[in-house]
Amino acid sequence: MLQLRDIKKNYIIGQLKIKALKGVSLDFRKNEFVAILGQSGSGKTTLMNLIGGLDQYTSGDLLINGKSTKDFLDKDWDNYRNKRIGFIFQSYNLIPHQTVIANVELAMTLSGISSEERKKRAIEVLTEVGLDDQLYKKPNQLSGGQMQRVAIARALVNNPEVLLADEPTGALDTKTSEQIMNLIKKVASDRLVIMVTHNPDLAASYANRVIKMSDGLITDDSNPYDASKDVVFKNQVESIKQIEKQTKKKTRDKTSMSFTTALSLSLKNLFTKKGRTILTAIAGSIGIIGVALILSLSTGMNNYIDKIQRDTLSSNPLTISETAFDLNAAMSALEDIKVFEKFPTQKKVFVEQVISAEDVMKRNDITESYITFLEENLKEEWVLDVTYQTGLTLDIYDVKDVNETKVYSKLQTEAQSGGPFGGGASPWTMLVNDDFINDQYDVIEGRLPKDKSELVLIVDQYNKVSETVLERLGLKEAGDDLEEVDFSTIFDKEYELTLNDQIYVNVDGVFRLKAPQTINFDETLTLKVVGIIRQNEQTDQSVHSTGFGYMKELYNYVQTESMNSEIVSFMKDNPNLNPLTGTAINEATYKTVLRMFGGNDIPNTINIYPSSFEAKENIKETLINYNKENKDSAIYYTDLAELLGNFFQQMVNTVSYVLIAFTSISLVVSSIMIGIITYVSVLERTKEIGILRAIGARKKDITRVFNAETFLIGGLAGFIGVFISYLLSFPINSIVYNLTEVKNISTLSLPSAIVLIVISIGLTVLAGLIPARGASKKDPVLALRTE
Numbered sequence: 001m002l003q004l005r006d007i008k009k010n011y012i013i014g015q016l017k018i019k020a021l022k023g024v025s026l027d028f029r030k031n032e033f034v035a036i037l038g039q040s041g042s043g044k045t046t047l048m049n050l051i052g053g054l055d056q057y058t059s060g061d062l063l064i065n066g067k068s069t070k071d072f073l074d075k076d077w078d079n080y081r082n083k084r085i086g087f088i089f090q091s092y093n094l095i096p097h098q099t100v101i102a103n104v105e106l107a108m109t110l111s112g113i114s115s116e117e118r119k120k121r122a123i124e125v126l127t128e129v130g131l132d133d134q135l136y137k138k139p140n141q142l143s144g145g146q147m148q149r150v151a152i153a154r155a156l157v158n159n160p161e162v163l164l165a166d167e168p169t170g171a172l173d174t175k176t177s178e179q180i181m182n183l184i185k186k187v188a189s190d191r192l193v194i195m196v197t198h199n200p201d202l203a204a205s206y207a208n209r210v211i212k213m214s215d216g217l218i219t220d221d222s223n224p225y226d227a228s229k230d231v232v233f234k235n236q237v238e239s240i241k242q243i244e245k246q247t248k249k250k251t252r253d254k255t256s257m258s259f260t261t262a263l264s265l266s267l268k269n270l271f272t273k274k275g276r277t278i279l280t281a282i283a284g285s286i287g288i289i290g291v292a293l294i295l296s297l298s299t300g301m302n303n304y305i306d307k308i309q310r311d312t313l314s315s316n317p318l319t320i321s322e323t324a325f326d327l328n329a330a331m332s333a334l335e336d337i338k339v340f341e342k343f344p345t346q347k348k349v350f351v352e353q354v355i356s357a358e359d360v361m362k363r364n365d366i367t368e369s370y371i372t373f374l375e376e377n378l379k380e381e382w383v384l385d386v387t388y389q390t391g392l393t394l395d396i397y398d399v400k401d402v403n404e405t406k407v408y409s410k411l412q413t414e415a416q417s418g419g420p421f422g423g424g425a426s427p428w429t430m431l432v433n434d435d436f437i438n439d440q441y442d443v444i445e446g447r448l449p450k451d452k453s454e455l456v457l458i459v460d461q462y463n464k465v466s467e468t469v470l471e472r473l474g475l476k477e478a479g480d481d482l483e484e485v486d487f488s489t490i491f492d493k494e495y496e497l498t499l500n501d502q503i504y505v506n507v508d509g510v511f512r513l514k515a516p517q518t519i520n521f522d523e524t525l526t527l528k529v530v531g532i533i534r535q536n537e538q539t540d541q542s543v544h545s546t547g548f549g550y551m552k553e554l555y556n557y558v559q560t561e562s563m564n565s566e567i568v569s570f571m572k573d574n575p576n577l578n579p580l581t582g583t584a585i586n587e588a589t590y591k592t593v594l595r596m597f598g599g600n601d602i603p604n605t606i607n608i609y610p611s612s613f614e615a616k617e618n619i620k621e622t623l624i625n626y627n628k629e630n631k632d633s634a635i636y637y638t639d640l641a642e643l644l645g646n647f648f649q650q651m652v653n654t655v656s657y658v659l660i661a662f663t664s665i666s667l668v669v670s671s672i673m674i675g676i677i678t679y680v681s682v683l684e685r686t687k688e689i690g691i692l693r694a695i696g697a698r699k700k701d702i703t704r705v706f707n708a709e710t711f712l713i714g715g716l717a718g719f720i721g722v723f724i725s726y727l728l729s730f731p732i733n734s735i736v737y738n739l740t741e742v743k744n745i746s747t748l749s750l751p752s753a754i755v756l757i758v759i760s761i762g763l764t765v766l767a768g769l770i771p772a773r774g775a776s777k778k779d780p781v782l783a784l785r786t787e
Helices: 042-050 074-085 100-109 115-128 146-158 176-191 200-206 230-248 259-270 276-311 326-334 368-377 435-440 467-472 489-492 552-563 566-573 589-597 611-627 640-684 686-694 699-740 750-776 780-787
Strands: 004-013 016-027 031-037 059-064 084-086 162-166 192-197 210-214 217-221 320-321 323-325 362-363 381-390 395-402 405-410 428-430 441-446 456-460 494-497 504-507 510-513 524-535 547-550 605-610
Touching: 004 042, 016 042, 016 059, 016 547, 031 042, 031 176, 031 200, 042 162, 042 192, 074 084, 084 146, 100 115, 100 146, 100 230, 115 146, 162 176, 176 200, 192 200, 200 210, 217 552, 230 494, 259 276, 276 640, 276 699, 276 750, 320 323, 320 611, 323 395, 326 552, 362 510, 362 566, 368 605, 368 611, 435 441, 441 456, 489 524, 494 504, 504 566, 510 566, 524 547, 605 611, 640 686, 640 750, 686 699, 699 750, 699 780
Parallel strands: 031 192, 031 210, 084 162, 162 192, 428 547, 456 524
Antiparallel strands: 004 016, 004 059, 210 217, 320 605, 323 362, 381 605, 395 405, 395 494, 441 524, 456 547, 494 524, 504 510
């Protein structure tokens, strides 16, 4: 039951104050059909808007069941409109992109009613107004009378206490007007109906109370009512107060629009503008496409680097040597280096920090106990092979037949400095186990060695061996224009392996290398080539470089024999003398020379060949755990593949970050454009805002509707951007493969795609916040008047 006490309403337009209501006091019965008559400008519509909570009075009071509304907040007025008020407008005010049943259900979504119950009640009320066969049509498919019936159904669906009708037949013909008025009169039998009209005949025919207004005042009331004299009303008010006192809480509920409802409203609106929505999303996706392509290339490059590391696992084993490169120390040292300003103005000379070898190179003291640790802790399934080298030099003589006489010449078997043009690595390589060889190589002639006296020649995929290696193997004379060597020539080749005591003689405390003709080659070990092996097609980078491969047994044989040789015994007795010159040497040189002659059987280089990339990580973890437990005698390893991989990954990532930063500018531009589109949408949907506010939607619900719209556009833009990037990856990968034979260089991972879609949504929602907030602040009365 409504009571108005001295209601005044003023509008301020610039410097002008307009008094729309000048002190209106009215009481309304619980059930009656009230018609408010008056000419345009009399204040009748303003009065209806105040009663409906669409507008607030300047002074006075509006009482609902005896309770003042002076302390009402926005949420209270929203709840009041949703639960107690139903509006019927002259222009119907239906949301065009919603179906008939959706328009009717809308008010119930704010009341928290389940979808099943909403549908049931909507169908019932639409059946009551005779529209049960029009449920899923859009408003533009209905006649004027049918649209007004939908508006009445929407007003009744929440079973409001008060029904407000603003010129409900103003846009209808006479026959349809009669049907609508009969329907409203029927509704008035069990609730309060207040109709604003300028038609006195209509008021007299249907209303049981006619109130006339002029110039913001009540001039006549055909059936006045004073609630203060109504005993029943007083008892009802007292009962409500007692209930509130007992429950100790306000009876006001809160209306709320779920994000799902907001999404539904926005989605249906976007579907009515499919072309613009798609074009907006495509424009918004441009920035996403740029970032996605860069991420795809970055991911593809990093995957390629990882693949190279996996493929080169065997050719780049974990190496533990007496001198190791500490990657962590190097990175730490680089971070500590101070960055100087170019062309400084200070009159000072700055000291540049230099990373010394001592900072990044670690000296490892490999002991027998460490070898034992490796043998006990490296699991068999982790390791394909482990090779140990002690720094021993193999002394091998080339054998040639000259005029049916064997001529011997000593070959250089140790590695040379100066890189590939200066000789490079040794052409003599210790073979890893047969399983490893069989996995990476094809035997193209002969067989694999089975004895320490047998060798294999290792060639590359093209059967090539460098000219320098062939010369150092005695298969080519320096200066010859030899272009190829027959397999038969290689298999006919013999070499003689000599031991220290067979080629060195002590002459007055100085060991001299014997001339070849004085060496008894009948006592030496003859080496024969028994096979030729070539890297297979499945292997990108093989474990061994080209040259001769020998078995571990050969190396171990020489090492064992050398330990007891005369030159080694002499060095152990004379640690300060060079056995080859008789001159003094320092400790470091002594250790190197002793190892060269096989006088130290503790390895100075250990190569661990992991069985897989995962096994490699397990091995590294084992080595790190050893260092944690033995901090004073830590042994550092070198992982060349990881070192190079990390360097290239850092370079790829740096370039990617720079490119993404530039590309992100287009993301910002796209977001601003979507913000503008949202602002245009707000202007287009102003009337819808008014309708939503009239049925009880809060300001934050209006904001939510437009946030939902930008959410959908952002999601669509992100999806289109990711999808187009995915499609572009096919031609990109094809072109790159044809140029470089590198596969899948453009690869957008699923997590990256999801993140990009989320970023697109986030940016578009952010760009739409200002227009969305502006929409929520629109005056519902003005919004309803918008065409």
